[in-house]
Amino acid sequence: MPERDPIRVAVIGGGCASIAAAFELSRPEHKGKYQVTIYQLGWRLGGKGASGRGPADRIEEHGLHLWMGSYENAFRLIRECYTELKRDRRKCRIADWRDAFSPAPFIGLTERARDGSYWNFLSYFPPGDGLPGDPIDENDPFTVTFYLARTASVLRTLLLAVQAGRSRRTPADAQSETSDAIGGNQQGVNTSEASPEPSRRFARLLGLGWIATTAGLIEAVEMLEIVFAPGSIYPVAGIVQLLEVIAASARSQLEAVVANDPELVVLWQGIDLAMASMRGILRFGLISDPRGFDAINDYDFREWLRINGASERSLQSPIIRGAYDLVFAYEDGDYARPRHGAGVALRGALRMLFSSRGAIFWKMNASMGDTVFAPMYQVLRQRGVTFKFFHRLEKVRLADASQLKKGECAYVKALEFDVQAKVKGGKAYEPLIDVRGLPCWPSEPDWSQLIDGSRLEREEWDFESHWDKRKADTRTLNVVDDFDFVVLGVGLGAIPYVCEDLIHRDQRWRDMVANLKTVNTQAFQIWLREDMEHLGWTDPPLALSAFVQPFETWADMSHLIGEERWKVSPGAIAYFCSALQDELSPQELRDASYPRRRRMEVRKNAIRYLNNDIAKLWPNAARRPGDFKWDLLVDPAEQATSRKARRGNEASFDSQYWRANVNPTERYVLSLPGTQKYRISPLDNTYDNLTIAGDWTTCGLDAGCVEAAVISGRLAAHAISSSPALEDIVAYDHP
């Protein structure tokens, strides 16, 4: 029996941020101090990460979800969740987090060759030590110099690779060859020997014109690693000069030579970008700027690299294109307007490259809903968290300014909900279904639990659509009576609709909704009869980006085949996603046919893409350009016995799965240059019973991703309960 009444927290929204906040507030250590209720529209948790199971138990996602090996907070939480859940391995095939997540160390990027064919570059990123979510070494905070040292090390690897590529020898051979050329009586310049004092090497490098050779260049870059080692005391001006010399020398030696070899070109572009980044970090004083990487957020990433000397070709390289694709960094979904804040981009890139653990990416072995939100739901239920499905927030009401006592903060007075549907018998809605032992979310609500369920089904009530306003009832929650604190985790796209009071009265909120932008996304999933090798893709399975727009990102999800249950088993599964151009005018907001229209548009895009573009990656997938082999697609209704004799046509696509994510809460937040300053922090205490949570808040990463959402959820929990300590939120404090 708690000593005093528990503090009631209303968490609105069921995405990553809200779930993280609820997870923190309901920790056993709090001993029931907080009574958490999660209010979720529709029938499933997850927000943009929600997923369902359709025919053949096939997984149906909003889009492509990959977790990065640097998502320390997200992994920590999901690992704790699985540990607490203690699923029985004999009954459930995903019993531990290692069952749920698998390393995905290959990344692919593509580059269009002059003849119209496509080069694919496969990158294998060797795993970092440990696993994401492991404890972090307290004594080694993330610093800019750490990243610089690692960048220098990567630079050296790239240079060695280029040199090897040129001479078609192994990097080790190339090095020893050039050291022989120097002459035996000199002090060894082989890097494996104990190096003479750095300053002597410097002098020799520069004075002898040594840096004019690639070996010298490599050694000069090794100097950089020494220079950036913690505790080094080399003055910045000298380092900048060294970088200039390295860059000039590298360019003159390498750029012309690699021009005709596409593989080497990409390596060279990586070198160029790495050098530009290092130079930029030093020139902009980011090592010691109190704002860290935020100092350059007013620049677009490409723009910033350009002014730091990256060549135009490098800026259009698949590396940069892929970086933009990964975060849908296209203003209004318009491919002609790629824009991404340089600070956010650089921070994200460095974290991805240098603080990933286990693998650079991790893929999920079922849908995100199944691997993340279902176990989270179960754990939270175990802990006593209450869930109210079919509750859609309509308005957040602030207390009248006139009613405030002297010195009192503004606060949230009431929350107005639409109750979309009610559960029979007034019971709690049971949202999960059992898919051969694994608790999953369905693609449709369980109509049988709802009052008037069959009628709602017949009338096709779409609980997740912004345009379907039908409801069974309304409900208002009042402060003190029904809740004490609010965690608003609804997604930035919904804010203008539900937070009119806040926007009306608070300039910062006005600025935020005006400046912080979101974008629609589109996605489709296909199930193919043949496996990837037969389709002509002989490389390892991966996620690939920087391909043709739209749908420039493709992920091979064939590992999910066993998770689904098809009568005719597919040989491959492929997911595609990208940004979707924006068109939303006020009239379209009210037009109920808008979502259907956009969905048809995505269908058209997908069909065109499959006809014209996919064959560049999968040569055997088309008969000839413009003619996709439609009979490759497997229909879930297909029986093993019925063999379609005739050739398929585009109508075959209708059995597949695709989405236009145009609902306001589904919109993906962008980190456009100059917009970071409009974000608001979950810790902000202007409304002293409200905190916000989501990847659109000031959460350190300030970018749209799972990790940002989880961090913001933990911050929101801290705002209410002072726990977790801010220092325990990994990499929240970070340059």
Next chain:
Amino acid sequence: MSGTTSPLVPAMLREYGELTRAALTEYLPSREPRRYLYDLLSDYPQRGGKMMRPSMCIAAARLYGAPLEDAMRTAVAIELLHNALLIHDDIEDGSEQRRGRPTLHVLHGVPLALNAGDTLTLMSFRPLIDNRNRIGERLTLRVIEETERMARECAEGQAMELGWRRYNMTEIGDEDYLEMVLKKTCWLATIYPVRVGALIGSRDSVDLDPFVRYGFFLGAAFQIQDDLLNLVGDAGYGKEINGDLWEGKRTLMLIHAIQESTVEERVRLSELLCRSREERTLVEVTWIRKLIEKYGCVEYARKIAHGLAGAALHEYSLLSAGLPDSRDKNFLEQMVTWVIERN
């Protein structure tokens, strides 16, 4: 305050001093150019010295339970810095003797000595950087920050004092003196060593301000005693007697004399202090000396020193209240008595 100094302090100074000296030689290379540089660097450290500063650092670290090794490199850095400053001080003061032998610039000329002093200062950072292998990045950086702070205070204090001499200030009060001593002497001699020692030992978890108080009172008492010895010290005293008077150094005694003197005396004093060391004659120095004796400045300064020592003991008892009894705890306490009773 007990009159008898226990043997603990000299014993611990000897013990920690030897350990520091041994570690210190690792950081002083013996390569070319010897005659011009590296022999000079080793000169002062080899002449001995009380090793008070490094010992206090080690003791403060061990107070909080840290192993001796954790503080050793910092102790080495402190001693190197201290010696570097001695070289510079001697040049600035025009001193001719240090620890019973001629000063470095007398032996080798000002340019070489200056260069040696600069080199030694720079070299004192190497052990601080090497700390990171032992105590981790975070503490290493904190120690370096403390060192930077100390170096700045030192320089400011030095500037104050030199400025007084240069501009022949005579309207200096006890408060100004204390502030100057705080910056110039106490930071390097007493405050910084115990601060970084406590920082290392407690892993930066204790408030370090109490060490500022303890170190200040202790260091001020130490300095006053030093100045007293310069006037009335016996044959064992390492520097030259009356050396401060020759330099016109604004000691507490001199300031007191200025304050107490009659108008004519003050005018004459002002004139005399205007002159540079070379221009001062033995007659004049003796006159100043007599003035000091006339107004009982020595006794005055001795009383102040005693009072400060008492305050230091008081502060120490506050900051060491929760700490378990140990040799180091007693050592730091008995240091207070030792500084004012040594000769």
Next chain:
Amino acid sequence: MSERKRLHRNEPARTAPVREFSKLYHRQDSLNGATKTRPAQTDAPRKVRSAGPLADGVALAYSVIEKYIAEGRRAAEGISNHTYTTRATTDNLQGILERVLRFQAEVLPLWIETLATVVKADSAGNSSWPHTNGGQSAEPTTASIEVVSQRPVEVSVEIRPNSEPHSLVALGLNAVDSKKPALTGISIVPGESPGKIKLCIRIPKRQPSGTYSGVIVNRESGETRGTLSIRIVDQS
């Protein structure tokens, strides 16, 4: 219905992440539960029952130190209030170390010389190193240059003061373009008067035009004593 009061969130210690490098090292070690212990205000200084000067001196000393400590605290708190001003913070490692190094004169001679070749002698501009004199009186090293060449040649040379004329040698000069052969045929001999140096440069007929640079070292100690750069002008 119980008499419930409206609850307020606690005022947060901060609302933004710490991005400043040196402060990242300052975080409280909360995992160990250890927080900085700040003792209660110190007692009033113990009244020592002795003659005047002693008590006065102690009181005075206390007032000095308390003022000093309070100022330090105020300064520290002011800085930790994350107003992102553009004023250079005094607390970052880069700044600390650069300032510490500025306290000294140029030591680590090799490093300085190396930087000089990189920073190109224009020390007033970019370098954060003040080239203060180590105290040695710098005898300017004069060099006379003898050139044998068919094409116009531009020579830039820089030699540290007090270099031993007998021991200097110019190592082979190289061009940035590795295809061009090194420029040899350069010798350094003592000049007519003590301390003077003579540079003898012979440009072979077939040496490609361009800029060749390298260092001048003391052949005994291996120490770099200067730099040499020769530009052969293309006659066409």
